[in-house]
Amino acid sequence: MSDKFHTELNRLKQDTTEMAQFARDMLRESLDALFNQDTEKALQVYSRKKHIRDVTIALEDRTYQLIALYQPMAKDMRLIACTLKMITAAERIGRYGKDIADMVKDLKDQPDFPQRLPIPHMADLVLGMIDDVIVAYKTENLDPIKNFTPRDDTVDALWLSILREMLTFMMENPQTITRSAYYIMVARYLERSGDHACKMAENIHYMITGEWIEIE
Amino acid sequence: MTLEPIISTHNLNLWYNDTHALQSISMNISKNQVTALIGPSGCGKSTLLRCFNRLNDLIDCVKIRGEILLDNENIHASGTDVVMLRKKVGMVFQKPNPFPKSVYENVAYGPRVHGVKNKGELDSIVEQSLRDAALWDEVRDRLHDSALGLSGGQQQRLCIARTLAVEPKVILMDEPCSALDPIATAKIEKLIDALKQDYTVIIVTHNMQQAARVSNYTGFMYLGKLIEFGQTNQIFENPREDLTENYITGRFG
Numbered sequence: 001m002s003d004k005f006h007t008e009l010n011r012l013k014q015d016t017t018e019m020a021q022f023a024r025d026m027l028r029e030s031l032d033a034l035f036n037q038d039t040e041k042a043l044q045v046y047s048r049k050k051h052i053r054d055v056t057i058a059l060e061d062r063t064y065q066l067i068a069l070y071q072p073m074a075k076d077m078r079l080i081a082c083t084l085k086m087i088t089a090a091e092r093i094g095r096y097g098k099d100i101a102d103m104v105k106d107l108k109d110q111p112d113f114p115q116r117l118p119i120p121h122m123a124d125l126v127l128g129m130i131d132d133v134i135v136a137y138k139t140e141n142l143d144p145i146k147n148f149t150p151r152d153d154t155v156d157a158l159w160l161s162i163l164r165e166m167l168t169f170m171m172e173n174p175q176t177i178t179r180s181a182y183y184i185m186v187a188r189y190l191e192r193s194g195d196h197a198c199k200m201a202e203n204i205h206y207m208i209t210g211e212w213i214e215i216e
Numbered sequence: 217m218t219l220e221p222i223i224s225t226h227n228l229n230l231w232y233n234d235t236h237a238l239q240s241i242s243m244n245i246s247k248n249q250v251t252a253l254i255g256p257s258g259c260g261k262s263t264l265l266r267c268f269n270r271l272n273d274l275i276d277c278v279k280i281r282g283e284i285l286l287d288n289e290n291i292h293a294s295g296t297d298v299v300m301l302r303k304k305v306g307m308v309f310q311k312p313n314p315f316p317k318s319v320y321e322n323v324a325y326g327p328r329v330h331g332v333k334n335k336g337e338l339d340s341i342v343e344q345s346l347r348d349a350a351l352w353d354e355v356r357d358r359l360h361d362s363a364l365g366l367s368g369g370q371q372q373r374l375c376i377a378r379t380l381a382v383e384p385k386v387i388l389m390d391e392p393c394s395a396l397d398p399i400a401t402a403k404i405e406k407l408i409d410a411l412k413q414d415y416t417v418i419i420v421t422h423n424m425q426q427a428a429r430v431s432n433y434t435g436f437m438y439l440g441k442l443i444e445f446g447q448t449n450q451i452f453e454n455p456r457e458d459l460t461e462n463y464i465t466g467r468f469g
Contacts, residue, residue: 005466006466006467071425072465073424073428073452073453073464073465074452074453074454074455074460074461074464074465075461075465076465077452077453078453078454209454210453210454211454
């Protein structure tokens with residue numbers, strides 16, 4: 001197989017890493033906009049939705065072209081398979097960022113909760129997992145993703161805890177219903193993003209070792 | 217894990233004069249399966265293939281040590297009838313090599329050599345062999361025309377029919393599609409898949425996609441050694457040896 005293929009493959013991997021980073025930043029900045037009621041920033045994140053869609057299509061297209069032209073095998077095939085999953089998961093994460101950004105304007109005039117919520121902490125955990133996935137993919141190193149099962153368990157526990165807390169707020173004070181309902185969605189998006197990170201970690205494990213693991 | 221072996225080699229070594237062309241090859245070829253041998257030019261895969269029906273005997277400077285068992289019998293034992301061995305282990309070569317005779321005579325030649333005289337019986341063998349080689353429908357009306365008038369792909373399937381006519385157990389194929397266009401190649405690949413119902417096929421190919429498509433087991437050879445042998449999907453998805461990985465991903469070869 002030609003060097004051209006491996007050059008193209010490396011470039012695809014590099015661009016996929018950048019795309020995943022872009023999606024990760026959309027989620028991070030949408031959460032910052034939400035926590036700070038920064039509508040300007042939210043609008044700015046929201047406007048990136050076209051870009052992430054375009055990049056997704058372009059990267060997928062390049063991946064299919066490499067398969068069609070070179071029929072990659074072994075490690076190369078596993079990298080391509082993992083890359084396709086990375087692109088899909090990263091786009092999803094970016095779109096959660098877009099959806100969260102879209103909520104900010106609706107919450108502008110809604111009363112805030114007096115007490116601190118665990119959502120920022122949950123966001124840090126999930127974004128940490130996404131960061132580690134990107135590093136593992138980029139460097140082909142398993143270390144950053146080896147403790148994903150307990151990390152995802154924590155994220156799942158936080159999601160349930162936030163859900164219960166929001167239901168309590170809504171019952172206690174109907175004025176908080178709008179914000180609580182939106183926060184339930186935010187927590188759900190974060191929980192799903194954590195699951196996407198786990199799926200990516202499973203695929204990266206397969207890419208590196210050729211063996212499948214299950215992160216439950 | 218392999219299924220019931222039809223051919224086994226134990227510590228097989230072969231020299232061309234001082235060149236140690238096969239080095240301690242031990243492997244089992246499973247019955248009714250397709251086994252592919254891959255590797256860069258000069259790695260010994262064709263030499264190994266030619267060991268299975270003792271075609272290397274025809275080369276003066278060859279020395280062979282080790283054991284090859286066909287159905288648990290040593291093919292180098294003193295009482296082995298090489299003609300019978302080659303009947304059991306047929307071969308199809310890289311370039312189609314039909315005899316300059318009619319289609320019918322090409323297929324009937326082998327059975328005749330092995331003593332079939334009855335015309336009805338010969339007709340039936342010719343038809344069945346051409347059917348098994350997926351060629352009958354294309355040549356049924358031109359059985360007595362020259363085989364050299366057939367297309368390359370048809371000639372190669374005729375050579376396969378010629379091999380099938382003597383009812384072999386194993387069919388060796390040395391780059392059987394390298395001289396064929398993609399459509400003729402696809403027909404041969406489909407045929408190989410059908411043949412494994414009744415025969416064991418061992419194929420040498422440079423085309424890794426072809427090895428991946430047609431075979432159940434794959435052996436990767438390099439510089440006279442069998443580096444890795446395993447189920448085809450494992451070899452192409454997750455090879456254990458770095459050399460195999462590097463070869464099939466095109467990093468050398």
